[in-house]
Amino acid sequence: MKKLRIGLIGYGFMGRAHSNAYRKVGNFFAVEHECVLQAVCARDAAKAQAFAARWGYRSVETDWRKLIARDDIDVVDICVPNNLHAEISIAAAKAGKMILCEKPLAMNGSEGKKMVAAVEKAKVPNMVWYNYRRIPAVTLAKQLIGEGRLGKIFHYRAKFLQDWTISADLPQGGTGLWRLDVKAAGSGVTGDLLAHCIDTALWLNGGIETVNAMTETFIKQRKHTLTGKVEKVGIDDACAFLARFNNGSLATFESTRYARGHKALYTFEINGEHASIFWDLHDLHRLQYFDHRDEGLVRGWRSIHVSDGDQPYMKHWWVPGLQIGYEHSFIHQVADFLKGIETGKPAGPTFRDALETQLVCDAVLASAKTDAWQKVKTLAK
Amino acid sequence: MKKLRIGLIGYGFMGRAHSNAYRKVGNFFAVEHECVLQAVCARDAAKAQAFAARWGYRSVETDWRKLIARDDIDVVDICVPNNLHAEISIAAAKAGKMILCEKPLAMNGSEGKKMVAAVEKAKVPNMVWYNYRRIPAVTLAKQLIGEGRLGKIFHYRAKFLQDWTISADLPQGGTGLWRLDVKAAGSGVTGDLLAHCIDTALWLNGGIETVNAMTETFIKQRKHTLTGKVEKVGIDDACAFLARFNNGSLATFESTRYARGHKALYTFEINGEHASIFWDLHDLHRLQYFDHRDEGLVRGWRSIHVSDGDQPYMKHWWVPGLQIGYEHSFIHQVADFLKGIETGKPAGPTFRDALETQLVCDAVLASAKTDAWQKVKTLAK
Amino acid sequence: MKKLRIGLIGYGFMGRAHSNAYRKVGNFFAVEHECVLQAVCARDAAKAQAFAARWGYRSVETDWRKLIARDDIDVVDICVPNNLHAEISIAAAKAGKMILCEKPLAMNGSEGKKMVAAVEKAKVPNMVWYNYRRIPAVTLAKQLIGEGRLGKIFHYRAKFLQDWTISADLPQGGTGLWRLDVKAAGSGVTGDLLAHCIDTALWLNGGIETVNAMTETFIKQRKHTLTGKVEKVGIDDACAFLARFNNGSLATFESTRYARGHKALYTFEINGEHASIFWDLHDLHRLQYFDHRDEGLVRGWRSIHVSDGDQPYMKHWWVPGLQIGYEHSFIHQVADFLKGIETGKPAGPTFRDALETQLVCDAVLASAKTDAWQKVKTLAK
């Protein structure tokens, strides 16, 4: 079995999710590569060591440049804050490494374009961790749409609602809180949460033409963990936008961290001429499906428990009725990435795909700033 | 328009529900009879008067015998405690009145048989108010089963759960509480709640052959409102039974007034070879339907919002998406009763139908007493 | 008992809903007035006659001016297309009639202002049939917000989704279809459906400051029933908008008649600092409530079955667990209107309240036309 030696940079929430995926993929999927946990890299040597021990990484680095320079590393997996994605990616591409980068791709489209140029010039396999595409129910939605079951699409609506930053006492910046620090994150919910919604939307419903957004920062100042001072909050706490897709459909998108009662409620709905689909991250193993072609007397929304062997990815798991969870989306993504390098047909979203999402985010933020509709500067045309 | 002059005996919860039905049926259904609220009868003259004023009854009686003796009454509607059903029904039948009697038909099968004999001898139209048959979603269930969509039936399960008698301070007997008084009610949840479940079950799934029950009285003594003394509680607070239907299907039935969190949770589910059905009184406008013949990939329980014009009774009401409520089942029952006397094809459940339910109740109570399976003494064969 | 003689103009869907309310209110509510169905008015004499017979109206008119001129009419109830609201209301006000007008108030704010001026000059009781305020679950939401349970409000989102105009074969104009004819309706989903959402929102969450909308007409041409010709469709098939409320909260609103699978899915959600609320017209008897002050271990969205006697309006109906339906909102509105004239404290929404909704609709349509944020020209300040 061929070995694929992973060098992981960062050991937080995503570092764990990815490590778990590398360790499990071979048990459940007939892939040709064995993922070897070669090295983990983090500035804090003790923490990196502890993480390596817990997960079985063979070595530790404290400087990502050294990791990239090692020739016993095939894949660089970037799980650090957004402001480091570009630099690391470009360096890794130059070093000829395959790159798996956490989302969002970059701080903005301009950074993203350089990253795409770098990986495409280096011809290295690359992928961004928009993992929700590979929740089986979401993949099933893609399949149903691909089969044309929905007919002409009229509406798309997506939300990603959380409630974890309502307290004004929460500081910004530092471990676990860099998402509140605009310098590390680039933006607030737009890059963190709406980016997921946009990635799925582009995948399911094609390109977005124009957007019109509003953002809000409810808590204007927070103590900064790194400086110890109360500083202006630079991120968007909430963002909602209207959009028009290339296919003529209308959309609403919304995200916030101030929606009391919702922990991670990512939902999307798509209404077509013949059928509609709804999905909800809080019950991620179900897909709601309505088909108008059903006989009128017994027509209704179907709650599909996506756990049968003929549904996406599910034959690799347990038996019908037994659900899998959030972490499995990462395992599926690794499985598909491996298959991609085995077949030469890259699994998405590639850096180029993720750049499209970035460009929508840019347009959204620009619209909020200008109070005006903005065209998305897509590369796709 | 022909007039049908109603004489209502009793003015409680059911008196209101029936009066509302008589008043509304002609506005929504093209029936040939006008229901005239001719007289209401109750022992307390002042209360009867007030009820008559509120509802538009033209006269008041305080003795049901006088009501029955009046020749300006066509229909006697019996809404008094169970221990009076037989006597009033039999007298009304002798007087040649049509009879609408609240459920359960009688205190027991033996009483019920006399009532059936009386109405059949008198050849008077008769019906028992098992109103749940005419919730549109339930009627739709009947239609789907009638069309053979479920195939061979394997399982039936029904529950009727309430929680209003958990407090030991609740007295037994008297206004609104006669259901706790075994002398007035005959039994507890068996006659009050399971009778509904059984009526629906016999209608949907045919005859029950044998039953095996357990009952419990959790609060052994309660103050009796009428005597003022603490007395032994004679009713069953809870009853559950196993059953076998003639068609070979197995069933579980359960009812209680000690299921915290459930106000009136009547549910039934029926599992057939090809399809299954589930219904729930707390969301009475929906029917859950699963059809195994649906394509595997998108198979799921359908939540049918029973509010379209092609679904039972709904063309008489509003527009799709707008739900009706509990009280409408009574209006439907009056509409069907009127249609029955217009066409000569009596609407069910007749006294004879309701006697079958009574005989199942008898077998259930006998089984609980004897701790043994009991055959149902059906008249149907 | 005092009599309130109703003159109804129009006999469609709303004519029935209102007639039912007048007939039932006295049976269930202790009001001081008896609603007398004095006259119904419609151009087609035969149909008006049939309607009068079905509902018990004592007389028929075919010219609304004659109805208004009669001195045996106390209340004029306007159930005709939107383009007639202003003329009839103003004439009825001049004739000193109380006025109940279907929603939306007018074709636009300018008409609406004249109507408000007319009823306020005439000092006649007036109300607009935004009935959803009086669905008990919605009234409960108002009560909870009024008690300050939600704390500072961050987000409001509302949708009203239907799917009945997807077919291109559906004509515009004529009986039952005037809602598709811009000359009769003024606008499409904005005035028909979003107006409901806006009325509720203003009531629950206060004034709206600015809006940013997009509209779409998916089917550009339809046969016009009245002219027989294929004509340009002038209404908005779909409309979505962003909004900012005076209280600093952000909102999204959306309505369409192209959302396959939804018949009349009006939903709203409001997220506050401490608690959140969600409601859905398809299960109108439930309110979803999340309270962050609940102990963390057992915190969750509560599904409140609004059928207990201590919940708004419910003590007038049946017993806990038994739901009421859509039509009851109209009965509640009549009961409150009667109480308003009995106490001198007018029940809302008055014409003035409804004008605020109209002004939001105007801003929405102007925004969609100009592709720019629009300030709402509220009278409230």
Next chain:
Amino acid sequence: MKKLRIGLIGYGFMGRAHSNAYRKVGNFFAVEHECVLQAVCARDAAKAQAFAARWGYRSVETDWRKLIARDDIDVVDICVPNNLHAEISIAAAKAGKMILCEKPLAMNGSEGKKMVAAVEKAKVPNMVWYNYRRIPAVTLAKQLIGEGRLGKIFHYRAKFLQDWTISADLPQGGTGLWRLDVKAAGSGVTGDLLAHCIDTALWLNGGIETVNAMTETFIKQRKHTLTGKVEKVGIDDACAFLARFNNGSLATFESTRYARGHKALYTFEINGEHASIFWDLHDLHRLQYFDHRDEGLVRGWRSIHVSDGDQPYMKHWWVPGLQIGYEHSFIHQVADFLKGIETGKPAGPTFRDALETQLVCDAVLASAKTDAWQKVKTLAK
């Protein structure tokens, strides 16, 4: 780190679930032992070899006796059909191995007693894989009950519904189908599915006193995979029973493989004086909780999304809102088993605990056979 060398017997569905648990536990839980996948044993050497390669087992055996005889094995994990549990367990106990045995413990109570005697005599840690106790929502239910939140318990009801054996073409016996073969399985749904329900029930609600059951075999004959002949089916396809617990509560239990539309619908509900709980395997990450002590106005069933760090086991996983799945219950069980051997306080269910479940199953089957109530022959008193 201490090593615990696992010898797995059997490589089917459960073999995979357990192997996954051993591999993952150390990544997520701070345990003192490393689970080493030392050997897997199966009669078919090629299949065992493939399984070992896939999961990383270091060696392979084809005779379980040899596996037990090895002194490099600390734990014997038994994942073979029920008819082999006793023999292997007793041999393993004699060899001084720790034993983890798939459920149900044995073919019947008599076998089970010998197994308990063997492990207790050998003083080896032992556990049975009733994994559902460690679904976090179920563990939370246990915690809430343990804190006395429900008050006196009135009712318990459990169901385990499947639909995978409806086709008469399905053979009995052989790989994946031994559950239909009475010689391998001992019973049908009683030992396979109801045993889960009973284990949970005894854990949550204490001992069962008496039971009254009915069973049915809908398909009387099936082709036997091993003999190739059509043979009588010896298992119960469906089983329902009434029960009384020691604490005075009443219960209904039901299981079937003929409930169209349900793949693995294990549900239980428990109604107490103050509060009620409901859980459902198809949405295993949620617990429904109703607390009557909530203020009446906003009382309702709470849907608890069990994914917060203060809820059982969840701090070991991801972040609030992100659900885990079925397989995690096994990981939790291994974590608890390890903690048990570390602390000397054995994690349940031990063989002795599982024997109680077996004795209820025995009483259930005896009751169905005799058509009479049966006392449970519990060891607990």
